[in-house]
Amino acid sequence: MPVALSKPPAVNPESPAPRRFLPSAPLRGRMRVPGDKSISHRSLMFGALAVGRSRISGLLEGEDVLATAAALRQMGATIARDGADWIVDGVGVGGFLQPQAALEMGNSGTSTRLLMGLVASQAITAVFTGDASLSRRPMNRVIAPLGLMGARFEPSPGGTLPLLLEGIEPAVPITYRLPVASAQVKSAVLLAGLNTPGITTVIEPVPTRDHTERMLAGFGAHLEVEDEGGERIIRISGQPELTPQTIDVPGDPSSAAFFAVAASIVPGSDLVIENVGLNPTRNGIFTVLRQMGASIEELSPRKVGGEPVADLRVRHAPLTGVEVDPALAPSMIDEFPVLFVAAALAQGRTVTRGLDELRVKESDRLAAMAAALTLAGARVEEREDGLVIDGTGGEPLAGIGPGGSPIATHLDHRIAMSMAVAGLASGGGVEVDDTRPIATSFPMFENLLDEITR
Ligand code: S3P
Secondary structure, eight states: OBOOOOOOOOSOOSSOOOEEEOOOOOOEEEEEOOBOHHHHHHHHHHHHHBEEEEEEESOOOSHHHHHHHHHHHHTTOEEEEETTEEEEEEEOTTOOOOOSSOEEOTTOHHHHHHHHHHHHTSSOEEEEEOOTTGGGSOOHHHHHHHHHTTOEEEEETTTEEEEEEEOOSSOOOOEEEOSSOOHHHHHHHHHHHHTSSSEEEEEESSOOOOHHHHHHHHTTOEEEEEEETTEEEEEEESSOOBOOOEEEOOBOHHHHHHHHHHHHHSTTOEEEEEEEEOOTTTOHHHHHHHHTTOEEEEEEEEEETTEEEEEEEEEOOOOBOOBOOGGGGGGGTTTHHHHHHHHHHSBSEEEOOOOGGGGGSSSOHHHHHHHHHHHTTOEEEEETTEEEEEOOTTOOBOOOOTTSOOBOOTTOHHHHHHHHHHHHTBSSOEEESOOGGGGGTOTTHHHHHHHHTO
């Protein structure tokens, strides 16, 4: 029987919610992770641009996705929960209304950058604001291409939020080669191209997650994807009419990764994680864990919402350090914090490089994880573009005794969840300073963890 979903924790209490994660009993039984965050954002956005009513099941009800929903409502879409599903009544491509107040993006880079793309090619002006973490993150990577298409920006110093964006209609179609491997930048340009006459082209030297392309094609957009000399060329024809869809959102591999690592490092574990999305542009973490010796079996492989999905059976296994191929980085970009935890428990050395992008996520994840794991007793060297970790060979980490300083999570959900997992495989437990950020992507995380380790 899947674990019953109990009540999620209160979202956003006013003061930090510290918690000590203690050495754990084996993880056993079956569980289900919430819907994929990337696909959830896009389901709402594309539903809002279709003409008519879309229905979404399995939508992730995390704060980031709810920020997208709120912004789309401010621009005229109707979005409501209907039983366990969500329904979206779209306004059509180019049909957004002028928002009457700032679009509050909270912690969500995906909401911000993709919505900037959508606003850029419409005759509306929007102000984007965010929390302290989001307000430090670079927006010039989308300002540059959207500026070439004709949109005008007034960002805060350093190209950050708060930012005013004045869209333009008609925008100018461009051909843009991505200077960073970023699905958010790719998507921002393609989404601006949706309401731009003519053909907008994005060239991807390194492939990144392809949910935008897959889903837009499903909604009836005219999109061509070609491989040319190892690069992906994506062309979108502007101003299609999008047809509403029924979407079943698969489980988020990025959320499953925390439990896959936890079951791998806690002796005696034997856990089935149901309904995990295994899109090849997202499943790098499972490839690397298997290279390290993890026991991860794919049961009942199938398609959900056009994406490959399986139930993962993960059993405890001794892990060995590896050199992680930097070419895999885009397919596991959000999973490095928890991979570092696996590495800290492995036999021998794990070397990662080519991870400069981790410095501009919800926190500087190289610095945050180096500091956190060191505090928990791991041997970590921080380099410019990666971490080098010498593992314990399966011995628990020392952990942080009562009275020791807690882990600083820096408003970063994935640091909080990764260090919770580290606590399970520690001698003394690990205290994180604030669990509130977890609600951005995985509100049920602590409930599921408590039930599965009981
Ligand atoms: C996302 C893309 C990734 C990822 C983020 C979600 C998306 O960011 O880190 O959590 O949904 O497109 P980048 O594309 O900027 O690497």
